[in-house]
Amino acid sequence: MTLLAFSSPFAKGLRRFVGNRAILIGVVILTLVVVLAAFAPLVAPYAPNKLSIVSRLQPPSGAHLFGTDEFGRDIFSRAIYAGRVSLGVSLGVVAIATVLGVFLGLIAGYFRPLDAPISRLLDAMMSFPDILLAIALVAALGPSLVNVVLALGITYAPRLARIVRGSTLVLRELPYIEAAVALGLPTWQILLRHVLLNLASPILVQATFIFAAAMLAEASLSFLGVGASSDMPTWGTMLASGREYMNKAPWLMLFPGLAIVFAVLSLQLVGDGLRDLVDPRLAKEA
Template identity: 60%
Template sequence: MAAATFSDEPGLFRSLTARPAVLAALVVFGLILVAALLAPWISPADPARMSVRARLSPPFGGAYLLGADAFGRDVLSRLLFAGRVSLSIGLGVAVVSTALGILIGLAAGFFRRLDAPLSRLIDAMMAFPDILLAIALVAILGGSILNVILALSIVYTPRIARIVRAATLVIRELPFVEAARALGSSNLSIMAWHVLPNIVSPVTVQATFIFAYAMLAEAGLSFLGVGVDPSIPTWGTMVNEGRQYLDQALYLILFPGIAISLAVLSLQLIGDGLRDALDPRLAKDV
């Protein structure tokens, strides 16, 4: 069974860009990523600088392109710096949950003795609604960036683990794995060199979705007041702060809301494109 990795897909980028929706998503997310990375150099002002005179200044009409918040802070600058934090949280959750999910899924799928208890653990965790479990974990751990990443990683790890387990159950019975076992390869070697390369594609696609889910979940936690410390700008905290002035300054939640929507939607479209491009059964439709 050949591993469906990026190196085996010379036309992957061409397949992705052949779909207008996926190409647009790549462009949009690329612009968001570049803007967040270059925030210290392209932001027009210090995101923490306050000005009483500029309080709730409307957008497009003065010194503040996207207006100012209730403390007179530049919304555009805060939006750019908040993007760095929100994207970092999403990426951190995707990386940690993927690593943990691969370990748990490989153990459950490869070792028969561990399958039952680990599968029950995965099912039990997935029985809880994501946001409720995240709220409980953040309440226990505390509201910091690292704790939010850890809490959301725990929430989304079962998604990866279940996919990896299902794939491993199939791969471990295939002839090339039996041949490797007959040649004396250790279980660790078989998992590393024969099983893991063959689950790269589905795991990559699911990690892309988790990236989007984590950003949306962080915004939800911040909106409920249990996310990242309010002193740290994220798109979620900006929406939470702006809801108090909904009738006076709609733009305070409009702009971060648009940023969240564009980032999440573009990641979802990219994930769909990757799934179609990496799945041989769907490649003909791309």
């Protein structure tokens, strides 16, 4: 009976997740992007940096599905390899933002004397637009892909820290936390086993949205020239190089732009689905 009571809300939520057409579309698109990026050497018909001056600025055709750029490089192949860079950067950003955000949120929410200074620091960071703060950090650290990951991770950490802090403020007043303290359990054990485990669902949902935001921010930084080097295939650098030929060869910007749109949209749809799935209030809906 207990097992049924536990599994029934989850089963209902899972049915809502699977039954939502928009969420399924997001999962399919995201899976396609991940598979293409993972098997890029097998899927891409050409090397991403293979030059062919005689084939420069060719429109989409059977030989080049997305056309070629100003150096004769295959846009389809470069877009696939660019997905690798974008996914790798976004995963790194999510990892840094999650570790830093969860740490600051737990400390601020559980230890009262540290709440005010950490909260003011988070407020100060969130007062800047994300892209401006990321540009400032990259400028201070130096333009490189590693520094882009670090800068974006620091930029998006406050989003997660505020959510973790707010939930921790509520959890620390609950009877089972007070009982754990009365029993003399170590503080780290209380934070990890009794607080953090109860925050897994909102952390997962927010991490999905950070993933999408990081992907868009990486493309923006690369477009502005403060991210990856110009010879590395990324969706942002492809857009930047294609803007000079926008009137003559619009496919140079069209297909990388569509790749960004579909990838970010799929992550947003999946994030919305996860939020609906883990929201306990949805269990009350018929």
